[in-house]
Amino acid sequence: MADIGRDLQQAASYLTQGELVAIPTETVYGLAANAFDEAAVVKIFEAKNRPAFDPLIVHTHSVSEISNIAREVPDVAYKLAERFWPGPLTLILPKAEHIPLLVTSGHDSVGVRIPRHPLTLELLRQLPFPVAAPSANPFGYVSPTTAQHVQDQLGERIPYILDGGACEVGIESTILRIEGDEVEVLRLGGLALEELQEVVHISKARIKTSASNPAAPGMLSSHYSPRKKMLLGSIPENLQKVDPGRVGVISLQQSFPEVPREQQIQLSTSGDLSEAARNLFSALRTLDAQPIDLILAEPMPESGLGLAINDRLQRASFQG
């Protein structure tokens, strides 16, 4: 099993030796390796069982480092970076020459992010290289939001998990592709569209978050999935069709007397969608471990982080 601790020296030492370390971020835990060390980056794909076509995000600690990662940083990227970094936003920019193609899955662009977690920011400041880090889950499964989630699934495959507590945002970063002054949304995430729109206008046509978008490799229809089958829709309606004793329920606020208490989770009893996002992945994991046949979930209101939560729920319930 991996050691779990808060020892930055230890984490830095493993990373410097080309080993993997799980790191906390405000969105989800990441599985980090030296972004310049191809042999280390290969270990990420192996540990996660991740297909080579799915590119990794490069994480750094300050905007002044971006020019080492991207060869071109349009003004709008700086504007977004100044406003939202550190934070749950990833920018896809033209890649710098020395970023290995392995990191970008052969693309001429690279994802960059400054995460907002004090422990990880301190680690990144101590390292002489940026880290490539996907979410620290086996490919296709639910992302981890605690050190224990990482231990449960990848503990046998990595030496160290830096424990930064439960993730404050709880879903992955919002991904924007930037080309010149064109901005496109490739993944809805922890930064709400309403907040982004305050800085840059993004039309509906530029929100390209469907699974078939070749610009966002790795965004598959079936993703973020628990092992249990999941049904997304009106919970009262779906409860009519099943044995309520054998299902799990994920709702925003409502409880259902016919379903056993330990099989239902309200994401936010006050209806706060940020709180709901924070609780989402833990809820999926908790219900996945219950003796049930099916998880029933309902769509969230379509504002704030509700859109990103619905994206995750749709992918988690997709049956191809």
Ligand code: TXA
């Ligand atoms: O919040 C997050 O973004 C977390 C934390 C650890 O930072 N990371 C994360 O990484 O969610 P991952 O690998 O699970 O998802 C990253 C996604 C890829 O699946 C891909 O769709 C997109 O980012 N991506 C990365 N680099 C890209 C590129 N050069 N072009 C297009 N899409 C890219």
Ligand code: MG
């Ligand atoms: Mg992921």
